[in-house]
Amino acid sequence: MNLLIKSATIIDPAGPFHKQNLDILIEKGIIKKISNSIKNINNFKEISLENLHISQGWFDSSVCFGEPGFEERETIENGLNTAAKSGFTAVAVNPNTNPIADNKSAIEFIKNKANGFATALYPIGSLTKNAKSEDLAELYDMQNSGAIAFGDYNKPISNANLLKIALLYAQNFDALVLSFPQDNSIAGTGLANENINSTKLGLKGIPTLAEELQVARDLFLLEYTGGKLHIPTISTKKSVKLIKNAKKKGLNVTCSVAAHHLVLSDDELKEFDTKSKVMPPLRTSKDIKALLKGLKDGVIDIITSDHNPIDVEHKKVEFNNAKFGTIGLESLFGALNKVVELETLINCLTTNPRNRFNIENSSIKEGEKANITLFNPDSEYEFKLNNILSTSKNSIFLNKKLNGKVYGVISNNKLVL
Template sequence: MNLLISGVTIVDPNSKFNQQIADVRLEQGRITAIGSKLTVKGEEVIDGKGCILSPGFFDLNCAIGDPGFETREDIATATETAKAGGFTGLAVLPQTKPVIHSKAEVAYIVNKAKNNLVDIFPIGAVSHDLEGKELAELYDMKLAGAVAFSDGSRPITDDGFMSRALQYAKGFDGLLMVYPENKSIAGKSQINESRNSVLLGMKGLPALAEEMHISRDIFLAGYHDAPVHISNISTAGSVLLVRKAKKEGLKITCDVAAHQLVFTEELLGDFDSNYKVKPPLRGKADVKALLAGLKDGTIDAVSSQHRPYEIEFKNVEFEIAAYGIIALQTVLPLLLKAGLDAVQIAAKLAVNPRKLLGLAVPVIEEGAAANFTLYNPAEEWLYNADSNFSKSANSPLMNKKLTGKVKLVYNNKQLQVYG
């Protein structure tokens, strides 16, 4: 489909048109012209006034249920949900059934996700069955299409195993993405350890559990001179640790979930299980530190931490509810609410995630293949059962008005327009 987007603000740090208002012409999947007052040549025209044109968003940390838990989310619904959130690429975690721990499961994801507007990339498990005992088929999975390796929402607790995994992955430039939690300290915690957890009478998860685990991985990354990506950091102390490691030249990168930049533990007073996430919602000082870390480059990227669950896993008492929320459609509104500008959103949500995985970064330039997201940062919309594309509905933002609306996404010669 040929398309002309008129009067749009281009925000792409890799484009010479960055932060310029222009018309953008699209023909046969390529950007053929960028300029002012382009002549309409019979193509569909979309008014881009007041909107931002960014490289397509990419998510580093998305759990879907396919294979095995398709009642939560399958590849088709994950794709629809991602498009509505402005994502043209997803890296999907291996916590499925069977676990993505061999080339067969990687090939299943790659083949099932073919010919989509949304590019889907499997992340292979570090350990067989996510048990943290036996190395999975890392090299074979990479050859089959895995872009990184992670045990998903499970921390790698055995120090020796983590050390061996780093050594092995380094041999073929494999990237390990780790969830930071010291299980022996975390125990059966429910929420952040603080005055609030005492008031609510619930077991608290101390920041120490996250920070000790990060300290270990930083030490091992330095010892092996190998890259480690830390997923979903949540504390001020974690930001300090990563900042120091980067200054020392260690190969440490990290991301933060969008909801950790807005939600705090004060929201838990009503025991709404839709606010139950892991790592838990922290305090205001942590949120401030996370935002500062994003702005100074300590935190490389923002992720959705999309975790769909059937109603019976969330519509229960807080103590037994599953951890996690659906998030692909709400990342953009949360980042805008957190105060990120369009330049920061493009960097942390489109460019850096792909760089971390060694993937090609789309650019808004003449002659380039079109892979972009158009959104209106000021438009309000209602997030409810009608606008939710996920199979699941475990979001604390359900039935609320949000600001920041995706208008269209384009990738792989496919267009999706939203009203």
């Protein structure tokens, strides 16, 4: 693939050309030249787009595709094409398939299905067999087959001793353990954040305590065992404080936040719209403020879409019966671009998650593979059904104003616009 990118503003905080507006020549998928003005002497395909900005290719650390088992929600093929058009050159895919991805064969099936796309797929293996929080899965075998981390998606490890053993065992092969932050004995059958809104609406509440107890427990275990822990999709003010203190102690812990938890509060529930039913639940404006500060201060390392397609039969039902989850690949950038400072946002989508999940990290400079996301940070629009590329349409941002348009990606020697 040979390309000439014209007049692009480079957002690459760790690279040599940060905030410079330059031309970029790409030959056979490699960045050959970066300069003020490059003449197209070889008649390469030229990319010249309005207010074009580029960065390292974005990596989403928490994505669900249905395949195998729930292809009606999202196939791997459509999911990867959606990710590419949404600016992601790599995604980590959760193991909540049917059957659960808890063994070597399941990981290899998912990897093989993802060959040949612009967006690279990295499987996350289930930490426990069948995600039942009873016995550890075949972690070492799965890692050898391509799994980059281990966790039970949106299911807490209720047995503290099991997580202790997992953290100890995983150190033998330097594996990353994920632990979903919720204590189900406190959360029970809750549907929404326990607060004035859930009380007014008559919805069973999930208190912030359910998250914070689990985070505190997991950090105690990590302090005891050592190892590497990642806490996905935190949502409360106190969780930020707990992780901040753990990092000060020198514990090897990181955490992520889902895009919707940085923008939307539990006020969204007033319409009983099941698109707003997510896990963890939408919290309060005070929590949003604390999460944004946690990002700015570097306590929160990673931003994810937490993309979770749900078919219409399990979403367009009564609030009590609807499944938790929202799609988010297509809307992440536009939802956060004016809420989170651009450099912080790019870091939390590139360097930070790639380093934590041990994925190849490339800067925008001559001689590097072209792994690039193309976007316009100043494009305002209303997010409508026709902006959704996923098979499922359960977007929490539907009909909301977004700011920032993704043009596509250059990755794996392919251009997707």
